[in-house]
Amino acid sequence: MQTSASTSSGSVATNETERLISSEKVVGTPVYNRAGEHLGSVHSLMLDKFSGQVAYAVMSFGGFLGIGESYHPLPWRVLTYDVRQGGYVVDLDRQRLEGAPSFTANETPDWGDRSFGHRIDDYYGVSPYTF
């Protein structure tokens, strides 16, 4: 699995272009805040299975080697890719992230319950994801 966001590796030519990027490359990409602090990395993406639209990027946050990690779904729109840092930038500090809707590896987020998604959208101040 490709986890590097380096722009100098050979695989980038294969997987990344001006507009298109491979899911292999998105997963594992670090997430920073505007102060340049490393917050976590992209763990997975939640897609609309009919339209193929990414609704949420699930960010892993905290923990050590996967233990104690929590998963924070972020609306796709709040992530901005920064070429210089080789990662996504979000306008969030740790504290705000700690209070965000999240789940642990042992929990089952109820994606089927629309209010879960709406709670995420609300928290980050984006318009609700509509299907």
Place this chain on the structure above:
Amino acid sequence: MQTSASTSSGSVATNETERLISSEKVVGTPVYNRAGEHLGSVHSLMLDKFSGQVAYAVMSFGGFLGIGESYHPLPWRVLTYDVRQGGYVVDLDRQRLEGAPSFTANETPDWGDRSFGHRIDDYYGVSPYTF
């Protein structure tokens, strides 16, 4: 990495809902044709990094344990998820797939060249993917 498309495993409740599905679950999902023949599986997704729209699902096809495999990008719209088979169904036979735009593990598809994408869209008879 989740590679099963089973609808009875516990992880499905976590990763799949009526509308949303985890990228972890899409990658590795088998692809069948309308005759029920197994063609390959989803290797990765090519996303529009700005809009978050999945443009192509890259299907691995042929080979054995990753050796001799070729990668066939399919427009997302030609894939239909079939709950009964636990996989995606495409209206293609092997012969048509063999003649489709593809690349090998050692090749670099030029995603930056729009004509590559247009060639894929043309081949499968869908309107060109626009950015």
